[in-house]
Amino acid sequence: MNFIVEILGGFSALASPEVLAYMIVGFLIGTFFGSVPGLTSVLAIALLLPITYSLDVVPALVMCASIFMSGMYAGSITATTINIPGAPSSMMTSIEGYALMKQGYGANALGHAALGSMIGGVVGALLLIALTPVAAKVSLLIQTPGKFSLILFAMVVIVISQRDAIAKGMVATLLGIMIATIGIDVMQPIARFNFGTEALVEGIDMMPLIIGTFAISEILYQAYQRRDPLAIDVDTRKLAPIRRRDFLPPLREIREIGVFTYLKSALIGYFIGVLPGAGGSMAAFVSYAEAMRKSKKPQEYGKGSREGIAAAETANNSMCGGAFVPMLMFGIPGDPTTAIVLGVLVINGLQPGPRLLDTQLDLIAPMFASLLISALILIPLTLFLLGPYFVKIVSIRKALLYSCIAVVALVGSYVATYSPFQMMLALVFGVLAFFLRKQNYPTVTLLLGFILGPDLEQYLRRSLSLNDGNPLTFVTSPDSLFFLVLTAIFFYFMVIRVPKTPKA
């Protein structure tokens, strides 16, 4: 009962003009970053991270949630209008959406994408609210060896999710763990890997790593590519104009897609979101493939299937709710965005775990409410108000955009400690991430390795200390054994017995 009251309190917190303003600003920022090719909602939240030092925790989390939701939806805008997915999770939408755009149904495709995102976002947020107390109770049952095995499971899933680059994913994850070991040891009061410098004794802060990995490396990557990713094809500009009256999908088309498709896609997206490292791209891909497999009109796929758009967009927005569950209950981020949101929590002194719901639900509930309201109201509202101008919005000049991002990123790094050392660290990590990215190493796994590494080490050493160094404790402890078996199952199905890739 108390939980429900607190959640309702979260909605009333959004009635505060200040918090509401942050939610709307966050949504617009997310829409912009999500729709512009080359920018992502991850980058938007990374740039926001330093600003959260000056914000209260509620507006900061509310803003993060609305950026997350809008960024996931907004990827479909450029995917449909100019055939360049604004975010990787909109790859499937670009196949179907742009085909419809060329047939003169661009507005209709955007309408279906928004409707799918809205349904997925709402279902994901409702499931998050409904299942978080259950997840909190389950998490209380997990003891120290189980926590180690859970984090190990998360790390293995993160690495094997990099389907074409598992070895590179492992390298990046281990690099993250290695960076995380710099500074004071997790169990003993000794400094490790500081190489005699005082500046490294306290370890590497999460912020320069995030800013470097996601912002500076992006700037360098764009400088590396001579072609302007924001340049829009002349032919695209000649396509049929987008009109507001065409946004609303006809009821006949919605019936053809079917309530079952929406719900199934939302559930797929949510549960993929719960898996660490899987993210929106996998959610959209799996849901799209499943919808195509069960479709009554599979021949339409690849030529402008509204059902395909609905399945992909419903799943990637539903993923947003799912990704919060492991982050809030176990401190294990489901994707890069929630990894940065975890940083916001830590900066504000909130520790993820089941006690978060007992003691600080009043701070978390507005974030849940923001996810729901962003999906339910802001997605359709933004489409209606800004829809006809989307192509113009994403035509901003690369030079101006990246200059602004560079200033926000570097000054933001300075904000944390008022020290240029943090700025220099951000630059160093940016250069490292740029070269890793250039060689197709997944930099997201570097961040997740950095975040999960200290907990992995701590639980491993604690478990062994408590059991006289006996490693069998990981097998004899039922919760630990459960996660080890789960790891083996995932490894079998994702690496050994690789699923067939559906034809798009």
Place this chain on the structure above:
Amino acid sequence: MSSSSIAARRESILMLLFLLIITTIYLATALQITPQFDEGLVGPSFVPVLASILMYLALGFVFRDVLMTSKAQSAADSETQDTSDEETSLVVPIKVVGVTALYIAAFKTVGYPISTFLYVYALLFLFKLENTGQLRRIAYSVIITGVFYVLFAVIFQVRLPLLEGLLP
């Protein structure tokens, strides 16, 4: 094998070498860690040593992939002509890193307004803000510097360095 394939392979191997060196330094340092109290096998150096060993293993897998990709690439190159049109260059990123390092070095001494104005101007130049005159480029630099000063210093109350470093 085409010149672009050779360059790509060389870059991949250079990256592997870099990571190998980093890992070796890391492992050597890990082996020198002296614990304050005995924890048995899993002391402060256990995870770093384990991470290093796994890193060597992972780098070995990546190296194998690089070799296999190179073989496949050379087979493909013998059948098709190289059509890559060199849409990428490392020159601009290196310049961006240079001006960013200068900006960071000057940030506290010269202060936010001047250093940021010069930095933005340099970035606009490097990112080739085309069809724009000198005056407009200066105007953009002033506007961007001003907008973010208002955001950080006025709205979020962050103390940004002004000209303290230059004053006696």
